[in-house]
Structures are given as structure tokens and as C-alpha cells.
Amino acid sequence: MKKIIISTIAVSALLFTVSCNTDFDTDVKDIPVTKGDADFSKYISLGNSLTSGYRDGALYSSGQNESYPSMIAAQMKLAGGGDFKQPLMPNDIGGFNNLPGFPGKLTLQVVNGSLAPVPSGAAAALDVLSGGGTYNNMGVPGAKSFHLVAPGYGSQAGLATGTANPYFVRFASSATTSVLADAMTQKATFFSLWIGNNDVLSYATNGGTNSQTVGGVTTYSIATVQSGNTNPTTYKSNDISDPALVAGSIKAVLDGLKSVGTTKGVIANIPSVTSVPFFTTVPYNPLTPELLGSNLTTLNTSLYGPLKQALTAFGAGDRINLLSATGPNPVLIKDVALTDLSAQLTAALTPSLGLPTATAFGQIFGQARQATADDYILLTTSSVIGSTAPMVPSPVNIYGISYPLQNQHVLTKTEAGYVKTATNAYNASIKGLADSYGLAFVDANAKMLELNSQSGIVFDGVKYTATFVRGGAFSLDGVHLTGRGYGVVANEFIKSINAKYKSTLPQVDPNKYSGVKFP
Known part of the structure; x- marks a missing residue:
């Protein structure tokens, strides 16, 4: 998946004038x-x-x-x-x-x-x-x-x-x-x-x-x-x-x-x-269906769906929702203020994802949630979203999509x-x-x-x-x-x-x- 890069800067941005007669205050x-x-x-x-x-x-x-x-x-x-x-x-x-x-x-x-x-x-x-x-x-x-x-x-x-x-x-x-x-x-x-x-x-x-x-x-x-x-x-x-x-x-x-x-x-x-x-x-929800393409269904089936089910069982189902096929979706982030459910998630879901170690799933998603409008995605994070997280196994290694943006990438609520x-x-x-x-x-x-x-x-x-x-x-x-x-x-x-x-x-x-x- 390609990185999310600021692409709305157009040559028309050179023109800042508007039709207004407001003068100096x-x-x-x-x-x-x-x-x-x-x-x-x-x-x-x-x-x-x-x-x-x-x-x-x-x-x-x-x-x-x-x-x-x-x-x-x-x-x-x-x-x-x-x-x-x-x-x-x-x-x-x-x-x-x-x-x-x-x-x-x-x-x-x-x-x-x-x-x-x-x-x-x-x-x-x-x-x-x-x-x-x-x-x-x-x-x-x-x-x-x-x-x-x-x-x-x-x-x-x-x-x-x-x-x-x-x-x-x-x-x-x-x-x-x-x-x-x-x-x-x-x-x-x-x-x-x-x-x-x-x-x-x-x-x-x-x-x-x-x-x-x-x-x-x-x-x-x-x-x-x-x-x-x-x-x-x-x-x-x-x-x-x-x-x-x-x-x-x-x-x-x-x-x-x-x-x-x-x-x-x-x-x-x-x-x-x-x-x-x-x-x-950078919006909190830049993941459009067009950007995710055919990966959207796979992500819901293999990651977001099982993750939400497990989190719901632990009383934290509001952290994750299924990705929408009709509107923009929030990025996945790590929120260090959340209760860490690493151990619970490791026991519940590691086998289904085929990750190489028993602790990998919990370490990745124990404090993960989808961003909300109250979070601030940093300008410098625009080039990180959609890139591959180093030293993280597939399929959960795409920043902001299948791998949470880390604490330094987001100013949380x-x-x-x-x-x-x-x-x-x-x-x-x-x-x-x-x-x-x-x-x-x-x-x-x-x-x-x-x-x-x-x-x-x-x-x-x-x-x-x-x-x-x-x-x-x-x-x-x-x-x-x-x-x-x-x-x-x-x-x-x-x-x-x-x-x-x-x-x-x-x-x-x-x-x-x-x-x-x-x-």
C-alpha cells in the first residue's frame, strides 16, 4: 500500500486573494x-x-x-x-x-x-x-x-x-x-x-x-x-x-x-x-475505500473483525470498528493511556493470524484503537501512514492500517x-x-x-x-x-x-x- 502523502497542494495555492474589502483594523x-x-x-x-x-x-x-x-x-x-x-x-x-x-x-x-x-x-x-x-x-x-x-x-x-x-x-x-x-x-x-x-x-x-x-x-x-x-x-x-x-x-x-x-x-x-x-x-480518517481497495475486505475478515470480537469480550469493544466500504476510515493508533490488554489478546487471537511468536499480537494491539476527531495526526506522520513497519511480520505491518501508528506519530486526546x-x-x-x-x-x-x-x-x-x-x-x-x-x-x-x-x-x-x- 502506498504512503499517504499530502497531495492537495496545487499551483492554485499561489493565489491567496479573495473578493473582500476588509481593510486594516x-x-x-x-x-x-x-x-x-x-x-x-x-x-x-x-x-x-x-x-x-x-x-x-x-x-x-x-x-x-x-x-x-x-x-x-x-x-x-x-x-x-x-x-x-x-x-x-x-x-x-x-x-x-x-x-x-x-x-x-x-x-x-x-x-x-x-x-x-x-x-x-x-x-x-x-x-x-x-x-x-x-x-x-x-x-x-x-x-x-x-x-x-x-x-x-x-x-x-x-x-x-x-x-x-x-x-x-x-x-x-x-x-x-x-x-x-x-x-x-x-x-x-x-x-x-x-x-x-x-x-x-x-x-x-x-x-x-x-x-x-x-x-x-x-x-x-x-x-x-x-x-x-x-x-x-x-x-x-x-x-x-x-x-x-x-x-x-x-x-x-x-x-x-x-x-x-x-x-x-x-x-x-x-x-x-x-x-x-x-x-x-492530516485528518484522523484518511483511509478511503479507494485507498484500501481490495485489502478492505481482507482487513475486516482477518484483523478488524477478530480484534473487535476479542476486545468486546474484554469490555473494550469501542476501540475498534469494522472498516467502512462507503466512507473515510480512521487510522489505527497506539494510545498509551489505554489499559494494556496484551496478554489477553495474545491468548485469544495469536493463532488465527499466524504470527511467529506468542507475544507478537498482544505487543502490537494491546493498546491499539482507531483514531477519533479528538486526536491529532502530526504533519510529519503523513509520509508514515501506509508505509511498512520495520521488524514487524506481515500481514500486520502497515502503519496506520494493520499496524498502529506509534506514540510519537500522534497527539492523542x-x-x-x-x-x-x-x-x-x-x-x-x-x-x-x-x-x-x-x-x-x-x-x-x-x-x-x-x-x-x-x-x-x-x-x-x-x-x-x-x-x-x-x-x-x-x-x-x-x-x-x-x-x-x-x-x-x-x-x-x-x-x-x-x-x-x-x-x-x-x-x-x-x-x-x-x-x-x-x-
């Missing part, structure tokens, strides 16, 4: 530009990949030049703002060819007759810039909230132990400094802060798992939802951060900036990560609930900190939900939505924005700044920036 472009109660002469931005201009799965120079802070800085310059220096990558491809796991940017290419995102080879080795500690854009891809206050996060020696980040190594002032410390030395007059997204995002994009590669073999373990643990040195890479740690880290950043006189700024909350294309593009709970807690703290420190506040979560709605967001007749590629706002990695999408974000920051500080910074025109590039 509360724009001030016809009003004289003033700074109001703010001072934009020295602006710095702190955050993660969203702040840096990361897109298409990499950080590269043209993407950085379309970061939302650089757009804001250009508007601030009209009201007395100064230059805005960014730690630009040395090329327009990105990646580090001397570090594992840092490929170049994704590009659209024809794969098996369909357009699909394909990673480029990394263009250069990690470069360490001069002038550390003087960059206005301090967005660090991959940074979680507590990383901003962690000494040594820019130490090149720390890369081997996982305590440092190569993107901060590039522009840190020393091996012992922190992002906050370098920000404090600049004594900025205005700042923006958007952090906390990665404290839950890495858990979600990895299906609630942590991975480890040894000798070329990757194994996965369940990621932890940290509760009551505010010691980040005990965390694994994809654990959901404890809300108290996130709030404390953000407060530490605000206190550090305040201590050097940087008291005016804007802070944003965390978007609902499951509303981005990485989680909304239970796992999505953990993400939602953490996001709500983070956002409550961020809003409280914005109020207590007298800062402008951006409700990025509400804007993301608006972007994910059917009506989307319209600027000068161009409609933006969270639809993968065709929506115009999101880049090829399904998580980060295009230049146009960052323009939408920049305007939310500008509107909040104007409302809080009585400034009249004009909004940017997102339509002037770049979107997804087609071959």
Missing part, C-alpha cells in the same frame, strides 16, 4: 507618527524561534529579515527608534552541517507526483559572530522560558551535554552568560517578550514522547507532564514545563530588565499549539488535554504579569484562533488562514509563519503598543512580505 497610517509615552530609541526583542524569524524548519537570512521584531523596529524608527541589529545566518538555507539534527530549510518539491516539503542539506558549519551581546533581536530557536535565564546557554562546550543552544552560541557575549544577562547589558528603552511556547510545543510536536538515538537506533519514551517540579535540570527535552517554573522564569526576565531601567515593553501569551497546520492538516491545561496556566500567568508590570499585552492565542477560523484574517483583500500552504500564513514546517504571517503578528504587537503607550506606530502591510515559494 484600527490602523493609524493616516495619523502623524508619534512615540506617545514610550521611548523606542533602543528596542530589543526576546523570545524563541517565532521571535528570530525562523520558518520552513530552519533559521536563514531572508527569513530573519522578515521577523516580526524587525518589522516593528522599522515602524518604531518613524517615531525616533534606532537601528535594529540581528544575528543573521551566513546564508539563505540555514542549518549546521557540523551538528546532527540541524538540516537546511524545507522547500516544495515534487515527490511521487505531488508537491511535498523536502529538507535541504545544511549549508555551513556553526559560526560564532563577533559583537556578542549587542544584538537587538535575541530570539533563540528552541528556547524554553527557563533557558532565557540559564547561564552557559551560549557555551559551545555545552552543546555536547545538551545544556547549550547553537543559535545562542552564535551571538552570546561569553560562554557563561545568559540571554537575559546579555539583554540587560544593552539597557534598552523598550522591549518585547514572547516566550513559553516551546515549554509545551516540543511535547506536542513529538506526540508526547522523548527520543534518544544510540548507534543510529532511535527509541522513544513517554514525555512527562512536570507538576510541582521547578528544577529544569531534571527535565528531559520534551517534558511539559511546570506552570510555576514558566511564570517564575518570565518574572525573572521582567525583574532583570526592570533592574537596568528597561520597564516599558510588550508581552504576548502562548497560542494554542494544536491550532497550527502541523496538527490540523489525553495528551492534547495536557497541552491545553498547561497552555491555559501559562497564559493566566502571562496576563497577570503583564498587568502587574504595567506592560502592553498581546493576546496571541485569540489571534491564532481567529486565523484558524474559516473566515481567517483579511488585509487589503488578501485572506490569511491557518490552512497548510494555501492559507498563506504558515511556512512549510506547519508551525512557524511565513513573512506574511509574521506581518500579521507584528500588527498585533503594534496595536497593543499603541493602545498602552498612546503611540501611533503605523501597521505593516503583510501582503508586501513573502509567502510559501513554489517550484
Whole structure:
């Protein structure tokens, strides 16, 4: 059976315009530009990949030049703002060819007759810039909230132990400094802060798992939802951060900036990560009768029927239903939150399937069920569905069809609930900190939900939505924005700044920036 590959990307996706006359929301472009109660002469931005201009799965120079802070800085310059220096990558491809796991940017290419995102080879080795500690854009891809206050996060020696980040190594002032410390030395007059997204995002994009590669073999373990643990040195890479740690880290950043006189700024909350294309593009039920073909009847007779009968006897018949010959069918997944019925299923059904070992059936289907609309199939899983599971005997070795998609391929309803709970807690703290420190506040979560709605967001007749590629706002990695999408974000920051500080910074025109590039 062929893999399920995203095949709906058409050349018509180049055209994002719609017949609509909606204009800029509360724009001030016809009003004289003033700074109001703010001072934009020295602006710095702190955050993660969203702040840096990361897109298409990499950080590269043209993407950085379309970061939302650089757009804001250009508007601030009209009201007395100064230059805005960014730690630009040395090329327009990105990646580090001397570090594992840092490929170049994704590009659209024809794969098996369909357009699909394909990673480029990394263009250069990690470069360490001069002038550390003087960059206005301090967005660090991959940074979680507590990383901003962690000494040594820019130490090149720390890369081997996982305590440092190569993107901060590039522009840190020393091996012992922190992002906050370098920000404090600049004594900025205005700042923006958007952090906390990665404290839950890495858990979600990895299906609630942590991975480890040894000798070329990757194994996965369940990621932890940290509760009551505010010691980040005990965390694994994809654990959901404890809300108290996130709030404390953000407060530490605000206190550090305040201590050097940087008291005016804007802070944003965390978007609902499951509303981005990485989680909304691949349906939970992509197995059409046409795709399954003659295998549909065989699957029902030899697998789904016997499996449902056995599960019903064990009080779990709702996990599996027969495949439909008239409508779309859900993929088969492993849900680690389910009671493990491995032993029961092994005893009941192994002989009927002719598997080579007595435990094989139970190990495969003990926690299997069909996906529902409450589960999120990851964008990266699209190329896995329908492929052959390695080291698994036939006939139960086709991912998502006769072999369950594994935990790292799906964000289940239970796992999505953990993400939602953490996001709500983070956002409550961020809003409280914005109020207590007298800062402008951006409700990025509400804007993301608006972007994910059917009506989307319209600027000068161009409609933006969270639809993968065709929506115009999101880049090829399904998580980060295009230049146009960052323009939408920049305007939310500008509107909040104007409302809080009585400034009249004009909004940017997102339509002037770049979107997804087609071959």
C-alpha cells in the first residue's frame, strides 16, 4: 500500500486573494507618527524561534529579515527608534552541517507526483559572530522560558551535554552568560517578550514522547507532564514545563530588565499549539475505500473483525470498528493511556493470524484503537501512514492500517488535554504579569484562533488562514509563519503598543512580505 502523502497542494495555492474589502483594523497610517509615552530609541526583542524569524524548519537570512521584531523596529524608527541589529545566518538555507539534527530549510518539491516539503542539506558549519551581546533581536530557536535565564546557554562546550543552544552560541557575549544577562547589558528603552511556547510545543510536536538515538537506533519514551517540579535540570527535552517554573522564569526576565531601567515593553501569551497546520492538516480518517481497495475486505475478515470480537469480550469493544466500504476510515493508533490488554489478546487471537511468536499480537494491539476527531495526526506522520513497519511480520505491518501508528506519530486526546491545561496556566500567568508590570499585552492565542477560523484574517483583500500552504500564513514546517504571517503578528504587537503607550506606530502591510515559494 502506498504512503499517504499530502497531495492537495496545487499551483492554485499561489493565489491567496479573495473578493473582500476588509481593510486594516484600527490602523493609524493616516495619523502623524508619534512615540506617545514610550521611548523606542533602543528596542530589543526576546523570545524563541517565532521571535528570530525562523520558518520552513530552519533559521536563514531572508527569513530573519522578515521577523516580526524587525518589522516593528522599522515602524518604531518613524517615531525616533534606532537601528535594529540581528544575528543573521551566513546564508539563505540555514542549518549546521557540523551538528546532527540541524538540516537546511524545507522547500516544495515534487515527490511521487505531488508537491511535498523536502529538507535541504545544511549549508555551513556553526559560526560564532563577533559583537556578542549587542544584538537587538535575541530570539533563540528552541528556547524554553527557563533557558532565557540559564547561564552557559551560549557555551559551545555545552552543546555536547545538551545544556547549550547553537543559535545562542552564535551571538552570546561569553560562554557563561545568559540571554537575559546579555539583554540587560544593552539597557534598552523598550522591549518585547514572547516566550513559553516551546515549554509545551516540543511535547506536542513529538506526540508526547522523548527520543534518544544510540548507534543510529532511535527509541522513544513517554514525555512527562512536570507538576510541582521547578528544577529544569531534571527535565528531559520534551517534558511539559511546570506552570510555576514558566511564570517564575518570565518574572525573572521582567525583574532583570526592570533592574537596568528597561520597564516599558510588550508581552504576548502562548497560542494554542494544536491550532497550527502541523496538527490540523492530516485528518484522523484518511483511509478511503479507494485507498484500501481490495485489502478492505481482507482487513475486516482477518484483523478488524477478530480484534473487535476479542476486545468486546474484554469490555473494550469501542476501540475498534469494522472498516467502512462507503466512507473515510480512521487510522489505527497506539494510545498509551489505554489499559494494556496484551496478554489477553495474545491468548485469544495469536493463532488465527499466524504470527511467529506468542507475544507478537498482544505487543502490537494491546493498546491499539482507531483514531477519533479528538486526536491529532502530526504533519510529519503523513509520509508514515501506509508505509511498512520495520521488524514487524506481515500481514500486520502497515502503519496506520494493520499496524498502529506509534506514540510519537500522534497527539492523542489525553495528551492534547495536557497541552491545553498547561497552555491555559501559562497564559493566566502571562496576563497577570503583564498587568502587574504595567506592560502592553498581546493576546496571541485569540489571534491564532481567529486565523484558524474559516473566515481567517483579511488585509487589503488578501485572506490569511491557518490552512497548510494555501492559507498563506504558515511556512512549510506547519508551525512557524511565513513573512506574511509574521506581518500579521507584528500588527498585533503594534496595536497593543499603541493602545498602552498612546503611540501611533503605523501597521505593516503583510501582503508586501513573502509567502510559501513554489517550484
